[in-house]
Amino acid sequence: MKVFVDGQYGTTGLKIHERLMARNDVELLSISEEHKKNPDIRVKLMNEADIVFLCLPDQAAREAVALITNSNTRVLDSSTAFRTDDEWTYGLPELYAFQREKIANASRVSVPGCHATAFVLAVQPLVEKGILPRDYPVSSHSLTGYSGGGKALIEQHETASFGDGNNSSLKHPQHYSLNLNHKHLPEMKKFTDLAFEPAFLPTVCDFYNGMVVTVPLVTRQLNNHPSLKEIHTVLTDYYQGETFVRVVPLEDTKGFSQHALDPTLCNGTNAAEIFVLGNEEQVLLACRLDNLGKGSSGAAIQCMNIMLGLDEGVGLCSILGQLEDWKK
């Protein structure tokens, strides 16, 4: 099985490459850093490969897809370019009961955005099960590490001279996408089946990777005014048996009021943890993942495994984040 990672020297590409290097069931086709943008070499490698990962900016991803003429080459794209394109399959295996089969048979798979993965995992089952009305005015916040912004943002954070440098403000959390038009909104709406895009505000912080996306809900405005426990049960049942998505048991979050939610505790894994927090009047859904794991390269590898008919966990860590001290 020949695999080529276009963009192998970028943040997502490097991680995918690293994970595949450790395996002996794939033959990795490589391009030198010097030639990484050479169209002739890339075309040759892409058309020679059985699987191509595209880890490029959106426009470069569109151009790369157009260069693939071998009908046997299957593509996994990590950019935003094709996520809501009906010709492409959304690479979130846990989304619907039939999604794994769609991915297994797909020739074009788009890997979900990191914020969108967490949002959709927490919200979609509640819409599907009729708890969250489709026209509920959903809002959401995300706390994320700076590696989500790729090489450019990593460099800004890592060369910032804290104290008196120009970038000194980067040590403080920064809200961004302040026009409330983040590029993940279309996939958040499409794959939750909400009637409207959520009001979504991300905040980037001075840590490398890790993410928590939260969604507050007012329970009396949900269908049949469910209790916190009922919401928790719906999500727990939905993800029963999943390797990489776990709904944290309520007894493990009892001490929450005295503690905080650490966004980095799924780092290094392909796990997503969903928490149902709050009280009987207002519930807070929270989903924690590694933006470089289940939020990008881990998810891409999981989808490749499914497409190749392998166990979806090959090469991925399923150990879920350790729970904070609250449960002690």
Ligand SMILES: NC(=O)C1=CN([C@@H]2O[C@H](COP(=O)(O)OP(=O)(O)OC[C@H]3O[C@@H](n4cnc5c(N)ncnc54)[C@H](OP(=O)(O)O)[C@@H]3O)[C@@H](O)[C@H]2O)C=CC1
């Ligand atoms: N980082 C993350 O957490 C996530 C990223 N993504 C998506 O994955 C994609 C890649 O992101 P990320 O890895 O962060 O980005 P990076 O900027 O870290 O890496 C992109 C890489 O692609 C190279 N590149 C750019 N244009 C071309 C081209 N025309 N031909 C070949 N190579 C090219 C870049 O080279 P150079 O730097 O020299 O221009 C760089 O090495 C993006 O679409 C992003 O939206 C998705 C989920 C999460």
Ligand SMILES: CC(=O)N[C@@H](CCC(=O)OP(=O)(O)O)C(=O)O
């Ligand atoms: C900190 C930061 O800038 N994060 C990126 C998320 C990257 C990601 O998952 O999304 P794409 O695959 O769609 O690029 C952002 O919010 O745009």
